[in-house]
Amino acid sequence: MSGEGIPENQDVEALRQKSIAAAEEAIRQASSRPDLHLVQAIQALDDTDKYLNITATRASEWYGLHFPELAQMVQDNVVLCKMISEIGGRGAYSLEALAGRGFTDKKVEAIMEAKERSKGGEISDGDITKVKSLASLAVQLSALRGGLNDYVEAQMKRVAPNVSEVAGATIGARLMAKAGGLDRLAVLPASTIQILGAEKALFRSLRTGARPPKHGILFQHQAVHAAPKWQRGKIARTLANKIAIAARVDYYRGSEDPTIKAGLDKRLEGIKERYKEPPQRRPEQRDRPRREGRPPRRDKFRRR
Amino acid sequence: MSRLLKEERLGRKALLTRNLVPGKRVYNEDLLQRGGAEYRTWDPFRSKLAAAMIKGLPDSAVGEGAKVLYLGASTGTTVSHVSDLVGPGGLVVGVEFSPRVAREFIEKVARERGNVIPFVADARDPSKYSVAKFDVVYCDIAQPDQTEIALANCAALLKPGGTLLLVVKARSIDVLKDPERVFIEEEKKLRAGGFDVKSVTELSPFEKDHALIHAVMDSEG
Numbered sequence: 001m002s003g004e005g006i007p008e009n010q011d012v013e014a015l016r017q018k019s020i021a022a023a024e025e026a027i028r029q030a031s032s033r034p035d036l037h038l039v040q041a042i043q044a045l046d047d048t049d050k051y052l053n054i055t056a057t058r059a060s061e062w063y064g065l066h067f068p069e070l071a072q073m074v075q076d077n078v079v080l081c082k083m084i085s086e087i088g089g090r091g092a093y094s095l096e097a098l099a100g101r102g103f104t105d106k107k108v109e110a111i112m113e114a115k116e117r118s119k120g121g122e123i124s125d126g127d128i129t130k131v132k133s134l135a136s137l138a139v140q141l142s143a144l145r146g147g148l149n150d151y152v153e154a155q156m157k158r159v160a161p162n163v164s165e166v167a168g169a170t171i172g173a174r175l176m177a178k179a180g181g182l183d184r185l186a187v188l189p190a191s192t193i194q195i196l197g198a199e200k201a202l203f204r205s206l207r208t209g210a211r212p213p214k215h216g217i218l219f220q221h222q223a224v225h226a227a228p229k230w231q232r233g234k235i236a237r238t239l240a241n242k243i244a245i246a247a248r249v250d251y252y253r254g255s256e257d258p259t260i261k262a263g264l265d266k267r268l269e270g271i272k273e274r275y276k277e278p279p280q281r282r283p284e285q286r287d288r289p290r291r292e293g294r295p296p297r298r299d300k301f302r303r304r
Numbered sequence: 305m306s307r308l309l310k311e312e313r314l315g316r317k318a319l320l321t322r323n324l325v326p327g328k329r330v331y332n333e334d335l336l337q338r339g340g341a342e343y344r345t346w347d348p349f350r351s352k353l354a355a356a357m358i359k360g361l362p363d364s365a366v367g368e369g370a371k372v373l374y375l376g377a378s379t380g381t382t383v384s385h386v387s388d389l390v391g392p393g394g395l396v397v398g399v400e401f402s403p404r405v406a407r408e409f410i411e412k413v414a415r416e417r418g419n420v421i422p423f424v425a426d427a428r429d430p431s432k433y434s435v436a437k438f439d440v441v442y443c444d445i446a447q448p449d450q451t452e453i454a455l456a457n458c459a460a461l462l463k464p465g466g467t468l469l470l471v472v473k474a475r476s477i478d479v480l481k482d483p484e485r486v487f488i489e490e491e492k493k494l495r496a497g498g499f500d501v502k503s504v505t506e507l508s509p510f511e512k513d514h515a516l517i518h519a520v521m522d523s524e525g
Contacts, residue, residue, distance in 0.1 A: 012395065012421075015435060016414075019421045023410055026424040030403035206480055 035182040038155045042173035045148040048141055056081050056138040062131045066090060066123040069114035073107065078142045085136035089128050090115050161256045162246035166264055167221060167239070174217050175243065186251035193247075194218060194240035218243075223268060230278050231271055238267045307389050308363050309338060317358050319346040321388035324419070330384040330412050344388065348510045351382040352444060352471050355510035356518075361503065365467055365518055366440055369393040373438040373461055375427045375454070376445040376471075379405045380413030380420075386442065387417045399423045399433055401445075427453050430460040437463045444471040448478070451490045455497045458521060465523045468499060474513040483513040491517060498522045 056077035067090045074080040087097045093115045098108045156164035163172040178196045179185035197216030205212040214233035242264040309320040320343035334345040348355040366389045377383050377398030387396050400406040406424045414422035425432040443454040472490045474483035499519035507514040
């Protein structure tokens with residue numbers, strides 16, 4: 001029973017080989033897309049941030065047993081780790097060792113004084129060696145982080161100049177990562193872009209009728225998080241609108257369009273002007289956080 | 305000996321498929337000798353078709369020698385077992401949209417198996433892989449309109465009287481609706497599309513909120 005189009009046996013093998021070659025070519029094509037590399041870079045950046053934090057915190061905690069006063073005086077964890085790895089134990093602190101680290105004379109004096117009357121315990125050679133390598137790893141991670149950051153910014157300017165301009169390079173790259181590439185970001189509705197990264201809150205809202213999230217990744221944007229609370233939703237919505245436009249221009253046209261950013265700035269200006277004052281709080285809102293006039297959507301057959 | 309064996313292993317129902325390429329593993333499944341032939345264990349927690357067969361889907365749904373269109377091939381775990389089931393005389397055309405997972409599918413399954421033809425393509429466009437008419441269309445794709453996509457593929461490429469095995473992913477269709485109700489609605493769509501629905505198998509405890517619908521296209525269709 002050979003229906004139409006069914007290849008004979010030898011043909012099957014030829015077709016199979018052709019198909020494999022074509023599929024591999026498609027994969028090769030897809031794997032060289034610069035936006036996918038950018039997605040990996042931003043995720044590497046975010047990963048590195050995490051490692052850096054963990055490593056530097058551990059190094060300063062451990063070192064704190066030996067010289068707790070230093071962590072108090074040097075707030076920046078990376079600077080602290082640099083000192084730990086380069087200077088080592090408390091006994092090694094001297095005016096020379098502290099020179100050229102950007103400390104004021106007063107600070108150097110304070111550190112030297114803290115060294116003399118430190119409440120820290122003794123540390124063995126074995127321990128200080130380990131703390132030093134941990135601290136030196138943190139310093140390296142910090143350098144890697146800086147390099148990745150510069151790379152993401154430079155690549156965003158090339159791959160998605162308008163998104164980069166409107167959202168900022170790192171936030172734009174994170175949105176792209178969430179969407180799965182510039183092509184996918186370019187077809188997302190602005191409302192989805194607005195809450196990318198807030199999926200948990202979104203589905204909770206859909207399920208229970210709780211208030212929907214106003215922003216996901218976009219909260220990291222300075223225009224959103226620096227704004228007063230009551231403006232944030234409006235700003236996030238406007239920002240998402242402009243990012244949606246920017247992504248489409250980037251993907252389909254590929255040239256810079258400064259009017260998008262200008263339009264955003266104008267709209268933000270308008271929001272700040274118009275909603276200067278916090279809205280009057282209705283007294284019943286305290287007891288009932290849910291919005292009035294819009295009963296939660298419930299499925300009749302919902303389980304639980 | 306049969307290409308599919310059912311037996312008790314470690315106090316549980318287990319499935320084995322006769323290895324088309326003896327000595328080769330696809331993932332880290334066990335290779336076992338049964339009656340002079342090599343069989344691969346088929347994990348129902350990793351393969352929805354295996355889950356359905358353990359829960360009562362007849363083995364005949366994917367018979368020896370069948371030509372199968374497999375939509376949503378992913379990394380090819382299930383495809384490899386379908387390839388075992390249809391044997392050297394059958395054919396599996398595997399369609400996968402994502403290049404990332406298609407890479408593994410091609411390396412581990414399509415390259416090794418003479419009855420598997422891979423396509424990196426969108427299941428919304430059956431013309432990209434219309435290389436044959438099929439006896440079976442198996443569809444496991446996470447799209448809200450998955451049933452419509454499956455129907456369009458059947459209309460284009462399934463033989464009259466052919467079988468559709470549709471994995472209904474309730475959570476992909478509507479996160480809010482009760483899965484039971486999604487299953488019923490998708491089943492209705494199949495009936496309206498000229499299919500005789502043989503069974504709807506819920507896949508718990510192997511998969512949550514999934515069902516496999518076994519349907520046969522009306523011969524006149």
